[in-house]
Amino acid sequence: MRIGKALLRIGQVAELSGLSSRTIDYYTQHGLLEYERSSSNYRLYPESVLQTLERIKLLKKQRMSIAEIKEAIQTDNTIEPIIVEVQDEITCLQQKLTTLEEQMKDAPREEKKLIYQKLESKLTDVMKLLTLM
Template sequence: MTLYKIGELAELAGVSRRTIDYYTNLGLLKPARWESKYRYYSQDSLLRLKLIESMKNQRLTLDEIKERIEALDYALSRGTKQSQRRSLDIDYLKGQFKQLETQLAQLQPMVSNMDANQAAVATKQVLMQSMTVIQSLLLYINEVSPFI
């Protein structure tokens, strides 16, 4: 199992350490603590962080996000089988791809009316979101088939 220090997790997820601290204090992320008193985060934490950021992009409040995460945790703690968990992961990834596809379709006609700076900012935002979806997919593939 891969574990990340807070700085590593922040870099992988494209968020600040402060954001991770805030989510940890809210109970959205649960680090493991070792004798060294450092907090370590698992790959599940990375996926969860990406899920939180995705929900924020959908304009959900942190209270709504916390409710959804708690419902997911409850479902997983009630003996959800690994195959059901993978199904949840696949559903999440499908939703991410669908959201990205919708945003690209909406952005395409608008880009021609933008100046170079606006187009660059819009392109960067879509690129960052694409990278997040691809990272989530790669983490999922590694979890399902770590020897590929």
């Protein structure tokens, strides 16, 4: 057992992370979380597991499989939070474009043309970004 490092039991990890003990157990069984055994055979998790769980939550939002999440965690990719942020922005833009299309349904043709011209360069930039992903 490490001296000077706070170790948490599964119930504490569950409470602090907002996840169920069952979910934490599942992630542990799949090798996503590190732990050590106490003298009475309890699993004890380092505090850093809370950061790992936050990362898993983000990756699950991206609909990644457990295998993909495990690989991402092992490679310690620091770009993932940025990707999640970009994906959230794209979703937001999609919703706004849908709303705009609905509002423009009955607009005169010339008004539609002006709006599309205003958006064209920005949409081109977004498409360039998507091709990088």
